[in-house]
Amino acid sequence: MSILHYLKYFLFHVIGLSALVAIVAGGSSIPLGLVAILGLYLLGDAIGGDDVSTPTFRHPGILTFQLWLALPLLALIVFASVWSVCTADVLGVGAQVTQLTGYDVLAARNATSMSQHLAGIVLTGLMIGMIGTITAHELTHRTWDPVSMLIGRWLLAFSFDTTFAIEHVYGHHRYVSTRDDPATAPRGRNVYLHVLISTIRGNASAWLIEQKRLQREGRSVVSPRNAFIRGHLMSVVLVAAAWSAGGLAAAGYFVLCGLAGKALLEIVNYMEHYGIVRDPATPVQPRHSWNTNRRLSSWTMFNLTRHSHHHAQGEVPYQDLKPFQHAPMMISGYLTTIVVAMIPPLWHRLMTPKVLAWDRDFATPAERQLAAEANLRSGMRAFHARGQHGI
Template identity: 70%
Template sequence: MNVLHYLKYFLFHAIGLLAAGFIMAGQGYVTLGLLTVLVIYMVGDAVAGDDTSTPTFKHPGILTFQLWMALPLLTLIVWCALWSFSSTDPLGWGAFVTQITGHDVIAARDGTFWAHQVSTVILTGLMIGMVGTITAHELTHRTWDPVSMLIGRWLLAFSFDTIFSIEHVYGHHRYVSTEEDPATAPRGRNVYFHVVASTLKGNVSAWKIEQKRLARKGQALFGWHNAVLRGHAMSLLLVAGAWAVAGPLPTALLVVCMLWGKALLEIVNYMEHYGMVRNPATPVQPRHSWNTNKRISSWTMFNLTRHSHHHAQGEVPYQDLKPFPDAPMMIGGYLTTIVVAMLPPLWHKLMTPKVLAWDRDYATAEERALAARANAASGIPAMMAANQAQPQLYRAAA
C-alpha cells in the first residue's frame, strides 16, 4: 500500500495538536497559533493547488480509526481551552504540563492579555467546527455502524448540534438545494441571518423527523428513545462537567466557543449550497453542490471538499469520493471561502457571477425557471437584471 495516502489524513490530527499546544503556551502564542492555522489553510490551498487523485485504499479500517481519534483530540483541545479560561489549576493540569515541557504554562496563562484570550475563543471554536463537526459529518452518515454513530454524536455535542445526525442525514440530503431545506441559503441571503435561520429551522426539522420515527416504532415522544432530547442532554452534560471542574466564568467562555463552532457549520452549509435550486422530486446531482479540490482542505478535512460527489451518493466513504473537477466550484478552499462568506459585500460580488454562470452552464430548463424566481426575489441587482438581460435563458420562467 502507498503509506503516504494514509498519512496525509493525519495532517488533520497534526493541526489539532498544534492548536492545543498554542492554547497551552498562552500569551501571544495563542494568536500566533490562530494565524498559523489560517495561513496553513488559506495560503496552503492557494499554493498547493488541487488534488484530483482517487487512490484505492485496501485497509479502510485505518481510515475509520483516524476518524475515531477525533474524539480524544477534540476533548484535549476543549480541555486546554477550558483550563486556559480558568484562574486556578483544574485537576493539576497546568502543573503536569509545566513538568513535562519545562514551560511554565500557569505563569504564561496568568500573564495573557485579554485580546489573546479572544484568539483562544476563536481558535477553539474553529477546532470544534473542524475536528468535531467535519469528522462527525462523516461518522453519522455511517448509520449501520453504532460505534461511529456514537462517536459522531459526541463530537457534535461539543457544538450543541447532535440534531445534525438526524436533520442532515434524513432531511438535508433529501431536500438539498430546494426551498424545503433549512441549510440551503436562497440567493441574496446574508450569512449571519442564515446562521440563525438554519439553526432554528434545522432543529424544527430534526424534531419532526424524530417524531415520525418514534411514531412508527410506537415509542414515546418524550423519553429515552428520543434522539433529539438525548443529544441535547449530551451537550448539557459537557457543560455541567466543565462547570463542576472549572466554575461558571470558564464554562461561559467555553459555551461561546461551542456556539461559534455551531455557527461555523451553518456558514459552511451556506457556502456549500448558496443559490442552488432544484425540484425536490428530481434526483440530487453533482451540480447541486459547490465543490472544491484544494489539496490542503481535502487532506485535512477528510475530503469534505468533494461535496458534489458526497451529495450525489451520501453513503460513499470519504476516501472513495471522486473530485468531479467539472462540478461548480467554490471561490477557493474551505477556510478561504468561509472568510469570504463572512464578508457579505465581498461574498455577493464574487458569488453572483458564479450563481448566474450556474444557471447558464448547469441548470436544466426547469431549474432555470426556479432560478428566475430566485433571482427576482434575491434583492441582488445583477441577479434581478439577469432575467431581463437573458430572456431566452430564463424563458421557462413564465
C-alpha cells in the first residue's frame, strides 16, 4: 500500500502547527491564520471531491501513535495562546523564539489588539475541538487500551468535557436518534439552543451512567473512583495552570477557549444527527446518522466524516471505516456544514428537504410514525404540514 495513505492523516498535524505559528506570531497573523484554515476547509471540501478509498493498513500502530501525538501538539497550541495574553514571558518562550527566528514575538504580542485576541479564542477553540475532541473521540472508544483512554481524557479536559468519554461511549451510542439521546437534535431546534441543552443533559446523563457503574461495583458515588469527578478535576488543573501563568486574565482566556471547543463539539453533534429518528427497538444502522466523504475533512479529521459506519460499529478504528456512499449525506464537509448550521435560516432551508427525504427513503414504517410526531413537535411550518398529513 502506498505510504501516501499514512501521510494523508498527518495533514491534521500540519494544520495544528500552522495555527501554532499564527498564534505565536501575534497581531494580524492570528485572524489571518484563522481565515486561512477556514478557507482551506471550505474551498478544499468544495473542490476536493470525495474520498471513498478503503485501503488496508498493515502497520496500524503508526496511526495510533499519531493519535497520541495530538496531546503534546494541543498542549503547545493552548500554551502559546494563553502566553499571548500574559504580561510576563512565561518560561522565557518569547525570548527563545525571538533568538531563534529573529522575529520579535514579544513586541508582536504587545501590539496585539483585543479583536485579534478574540480571533485567538476562536482559533484556539477550533483547535481544541479538532485536535482535542476529534482525536479523543477516537481514543476513548478504545476502552481496551488504557494509554489511549488516558490521553483521550486529557485531550477532553481542555474543553471541560471529560464526561464525553462516559456519555458518548455508553449513552449516545446506545440511544442515538431517539428522544433519550442528549446529542440528537430534534427537528426545528436552533443550534445555539442545542449547545446549551445537549451540554446540560449530556453531563446529567454521564453522572447517572457513572453512578450506576459505581453502584454495581459496590462503591461510593463520591469517591476517587468516580470518573465524572476525576475528569472535571483534570480541567480544574488546566485552569490552575493558566492562572499560574498569567493570573485571572489568562485563566479567563483559557476558559473561553475551552468553552469554544466544547460548543464546537455540540454543533458537530447537532449536524451529525439533526432530525433523524429511530425506533428504539431497532438496532442502530448506518441510516441513523448523517455522513459525508469529503476528502479534506476525511483526511484531517480521522474519518470522523464516515459517521454512519462509526455508529453502526463504534469499535472499528478510524482507518478501517467504510464510506457508506448510500447513507444519508450532510450538506458538505464538516467545516462547511458547521458554518451553515450556525446560520439557522440557511440551515433549515437546506436541511428540511433532506430530513423529509430521509423519512421517505430511509425510515421504517414505525420510524415514519415517529417522524410524523416529530414534525408536529417541531414548530416549523414545513414539518408541521407533513405531520398533519402523515409521511
